[in-house]
Amino acid sequence: MIDLDQTDRALLHALIDDASQSAGALGRALGLSQPATWRRLRRLRDLGVLGTPRLVLDHAALGFGVSVFLGVKLATKGRVSLEDFERAVTAIPEVQTVEHVLGLYDYRLRVVARDIPDFERVLRRRIMTLPGVGNVEANVLLSEERRPGPI
Amino acid sequence: MLDDVDRRILRQYQAAPELPAADLAQRAGVTASTLGRRLQRMHSLGVLRGLRAQVHWPALGYELEVSLRITLDKTQARAFDEFLAAARTVPEVIEIQTFLGVVDARLSVIARDLAHYQQVYRQRILTLPHIADIExxxxxxxxxxxxALPL
Incomplete structure (x- = not known):
């Protein structure tokens, strides 16, 4: 495990707000030279702390009015391999995230759709037809906040 | 509002957010100046909100991630607002979502290990207001x- 100092933390906060900033701009905001900023950024990347940044898009403006989280329980564990389910579910374009979890459900999926009828189409044609799928629970996303976390 | 060229740019951009502009223009099949103009326009329309750094928590020693599905006591008129405001003050909470469905809210909580999780869960989560049930x-x-959006 690695230790971050105050400057690393400030750098991470700045990048969570806007990862398109250049090392020069970040350095100016934090009172660091461009080479010093560059070295810190490289260290954070090399240590695996910073992954590939993500584009933040206005889903509704792009025609995706609904996001739904699905809890999926497999019906036939043992008979259908987890790999079959995982391969099929990750290939569905409307499925944005797939997480394997322990608890009430086996998988947690995030699905985008244009509207509720479009979501119903994805659910019936793509999700319910997955190999081994059993009980499915749906929760429609109303609001979402990403927090900076303990840095 | 957006045409096929915009969608093609966004499709390539979301697949490789760190690509240099010249390479991105080439992949999207547009000139560098068209790319710049289109991105600028999508920024000003609010479709493209920016680039957000992704912190890889295990690299900082946070090995556990738990999804807490929460049912609120909705007989309290301000249950949602007060719960969300209090959840924002917990540093280990990295995502807060609200839903229409089986559960009312979901918190993503990270912890260094099980002992740390137990501590956060008892001291910071169970003390949040208006919780009726947690899974x-x-x-x-x-x-x-x-x-990625299926653009």
Whole structure:
């Protein structure tokens, strides 16, 4: 495990707000030279702390009015391999995230759709037809906040 | 509002957010000046909100991620607002979502290990206001997480 100092933390906060900033701009905001900023950024990347940044898009403006989280329980564990389910579910374009979890459900999926009828189409044609799928629970996303976390 | 060229640019951009502009223009099949103009326009329309750094928590020693599915006591008129405001003050909470469905809200909580999780859960989560029920899903693996839109 690695230790971050105050400057690393400030750098991470700045990048969570806007990862398109250049090392020069970040350095100016934090009172660091461009080479010093560059070295810190490289260290954070090399240590695996910073992954590939993500584009933040206005889903509704792009025609995706609904996001739904699905809890999926497999019906036939043992008979259908987890790999079959995982391969099929990750290939569905409307499925944005797939997480394997322990608890009430086996998988947690995030699905985008244009509207509720479009979501119903994805659910019936793509999700319910997955190999081994059993009980499915749906929760429609109303609001979402990403927090900076303990840095 | 957006045409096929915009969508093509966004499709390539979300697949490789760190690509230099010249390469991105080439992949999208447009000139560098068209790319710049289109991105600028999508920024000003609010479709493209920016680029957000992704922190890889295990690299900072946070090995556990737990999804807490929460049912609120909705007989209290201000249950949602007060719960959300209090949840924002917990540093280990990295995502807050609200839903229409079986559960009312979901918190993503990270912790260094089980002992640390137990401490956060008892001292910071169970003390949040208006909770009627909590279910936990322990995160095992992420199989897909790009959150790309099927543009």
């Amino acid at each position: 936990a899903l322990m995160h095992v693996a992420t199989l897909k997480s790009d959150e």
